[in-house]
Amino acid sequence: MSVFLAVLSWLLVFLVLLGAVPLLAACYEYLLIGVHFRYTHYDLCRPWFPRTAVLIAAWNEAAVIGTTVDRLMQMDYPRDSLRVVIVDDASTDETPQVLAAKVAEYPGNVFHLRRVKGGEGKAAALNHGLALILGDAWMEALLIADADPIFQPTALRRMTRHLSDPDVGAVTAYIKEGAPTNYLTRFIAYEYITGQAVARRSQNVLGAIQCLAGGAQLHSRVNIEALGGKIDNSTLAEDTVTTIETQRAGRRVVFEPHAVVLAEEPGSIVGLWKQRLRWARGNVQITLRYRRMWFRPQPSCGLGSVTFGVLWFSLLLQPFFMIGDSACLLALYMVNGAVAWKAFGILWLANAMSFVFITVLTLLIDPATGRRTWAEGFMFSGAVNLIVMVAAVLTAPMYRLTAEVLSLAGLRVTHGWAVGAVMFIYAWQAGSMALAYLAKLIEPAPLGGVLGRVLLYTAGYGPLMCAVTLASIVRELQGAEAKWDKTEKTGKVAVPA
Amino acid sequence: MTAARPRCPQSERAYRTEIRRELRYEKGLAVKTAIAIVLVAALLLVHFYLFR
Numbered sequence: 333m334s335v336f337l338a339v340l341s342w343l344l345v346f347l348v349l350l351g352a353v354p355l356l357a358a359c360y361e362y363l364l365i366g367v368h369f370r371y372t373h374y375d376l377c378r379p380w381f382p383r384t385a386v387l388i389a390a391w392n393e394a395a396v397i398g399t400t401v402d403r404l405m406q407m408d409y410p411r412d413s414l415r416v417v418i419v420d421d422a423s424t425d426e427t428p429q430v431l432a433a434k435v436a437e438y439p440g441n442v443f444h445l446r447r448v449k450g451g452e453g454k455a456a457a458l459n460h461g462l463a464l465i466l467g468d469a470w471m472e473a474l475l476i477a478d479a480d481p482i483f484q485p486t487a488l489r490r491m492t493r494h495l496s497d498p499d500v501g502a503v504t505a506y507i508k509e510g511a512p513t514n515y516l517t518r519f520i521a522y523e524y525i526t527g528q529a530v531a532r533r534s535q536n537v538l539g540a541i542q543c544l545a546g547g548a549q550l551h552s553r554v555n556i557e558a559l560g561g562k563i564d565n566s567t568l569a570e571d572t573v574t575t576i577e578t579q580r581a582g583r584r585v586v587f588e589p590h591a592v593v594l595a596e597e598p599g600s601i602v603g604l605w606k607q608r609l610r611w612a613r614g615n616v617q618i619t620l621r622y623r624r625m626w627f628r629p630q631p632s633c634g635l636g637s638v639t640f641g642v643l644w645f646s647l648l649l650q651p652f653f654m655i656g657d658s659a660c661l662l663a664l665y666m667v668n669g670a671v672a673w674k675a676f677g678i679l680w681l682a683n684a685m686s687f688v689f690i691t692v693l694t695l696l697i698d699p700a701t702g703r704r705t706w707a708e709g710f711m712f713s714g715a716v717n718l719i720v721m722v723a724a725v726l727t728a729p730m731y732r733l734t735a736e737v738l739s740l741a742g743l744r745v746t747h748g749w750a751v752g753a754v755m756f757i758y759a760w761q762a763g764s765m766a767l768a769y770l771a772k773l774i775e776p777a778p779l780g781g782v783l784g785r786v787l788l789y790t791a792g793y794g795p796l797m798c799a800v801t802l803a804s805i806v807r808e809l810q811g812a813e814a815k816w817d818k819t820e821k822t823g824k825v826a827v828p829a
Numbered sequence: 830m831t832a833a834r835p836r837c838p839q840s841e842r843a844y845r846t847e848i849r850r851e852l853r854y855e856k857g858l859a860v861k862t863a864i865a866i867v868l869v870a871a872l873l874l875v876h877f878y879l880f881r
Contacts, residue, residue, distance in 0.1 A: 365861075366858065366863070367859070368855055372852065377848070378844070590851050590854075684872075688865075696858075696861040696864070697858060725880070726875075727876070
């Protein structure tokens with residue numbers, strides 16, 4: 333029996349420590365930033381201004397589309413090499429009128445295509461415009477953009493220069509949150525440094541880009557024709573399908589970190605949940621669709637490499653790592669409480685070190701955004717996790733501090749209280765996701781805005797994203813209807829002078 | 830696509846300056862990565878030698 337318990341203890345310790353894999357994978361991603369200067373692709377670039385068609389699908393975008401068109405036409409790019417084609421997907425607001433005014437303002441540059449019957453999703457609307465654009469030989473490069481992003485003046489020419497290398501099929505820009513006006517958009521702004529500026533740079537190094545940003549992706553004509561001249565609409569992640577198919581065909585995809593595009597993101601937890609659920613379900617569909625690609629290295633592209641696979645699945649399976657951690661720690665506590673405490677200490681010391689490395693580097697990579705979002709960066713994992721990480725590093729002082737606080741409060745720690753506290757903290761990894769989900773549920777209620785905010789700062793933005801991923805996997809397994817939920821845009825992106 | 834067309838609005842010199850500036854930024858990220866690594870090492874020292 334004792335041998336069985338010893339083996340069980342070691343197995344549980346192994347499973348607990350396995351929980352550090354996603355954070356260690358993230359640290360590896362961050363380490364690659366240090367060598368990115370060798371993988372910028374600038375040595376194969378030159379000034380290059382192909383005739384570029386900007387394709388935008390718009391449905392009820394009256395609040396934003398006018399500004400977007402204006403900013404596109406003000407870009408530092410030859411006017412005679414730029415056309416903006418907007419597919420109005422049967423909008424019911426003022427979008428047609430706004431577009432008619434823009435067509436008159438920029439004759440020969442702005443084109444308005446009106447679909448009488450809409451609602452078939454973004455890909456269907458894009459394909460409507462794409463068929464027309466490919467119908468003549470004018471277009472040499474295609475920029476697929478959303479209706480709301482604000483392109484910085486140099487963004488397009490910084491992207492097109494990569495197409496001077498015929499091996500490059502597509503280029504993606506650095507999407508930044510353009511209106512960090514409330515706590516949630518500041519969280520998103522911080523997240524975008526990690527998800528865009530960091531992750532995409534590391535993918536440049538690995539030679540495999542995960543996803544061309546839907547709001548700003550540039551394709552060569554050769555690439556878009558090789559993709560069949562249309563955007564895949566069989567999944568909720570048409571951008572990722574396009575990205576993967578481009579690379580599997582042997583054409584390179586490049587992330588250009590200095591081509592900056594500002595986008596408007598949801599300002600409420602409910603809106604964010606809706607948007608991310610769509611993205612996460614798309615990723616689940618992609619995982620299944622390309623199930624024969626993962627962990628099968630190919631010389632033509634890095635998508636099948638072990639490193640890329642570990643990074644992809646670390647994100648996708650992170651909720652299971654968190655639930656597994658909690659479950660294994662609680663089981664280990666039943667088997668051997670002392671070993672459980674030791675394993676917990678090692679895991680959280682690793683978490684704390686990863687957190688410091690990632691947070692400091694994130695704030696340094698994009699200092700302008702970092703100055704506005706540093707508080708959300710430190711609260712990204714939630715207040716409880718932050719306290720546990722501080723305790724993992726400053727163990728002895730935190731013990732003393734806790735004892736003194738309890739003593740001042742006149743409280744005596746009984747065995748029952750100690751057991752309860754330990755079990756709570758072991759279960760917290762899974763519990764934080766549940767609390768983050770509660771923040772989303774409570775937000776629409778009276779005082780829900782304040783309560784939701786308090787819950788989110790307590791649970792953490794990271795656990796909220798994990799809860800979304802878990803929900804997406806559950807909905808996919810249930811075979812729930814996959815419909816296109818548009819994120820509402822209000823035009824609050826701060827337009828740079 | 831054919832060779833660069835005369836409509837190009839950016840001079841070769843301006844282009845080179847821009848690329849140099851961007852490469853300098855990317856090389857700066859290597860230094861920032863090193864700073865973050867040193868900070869983590871310092872925290873580990875604090876943990877193991879002072880406050881364990």
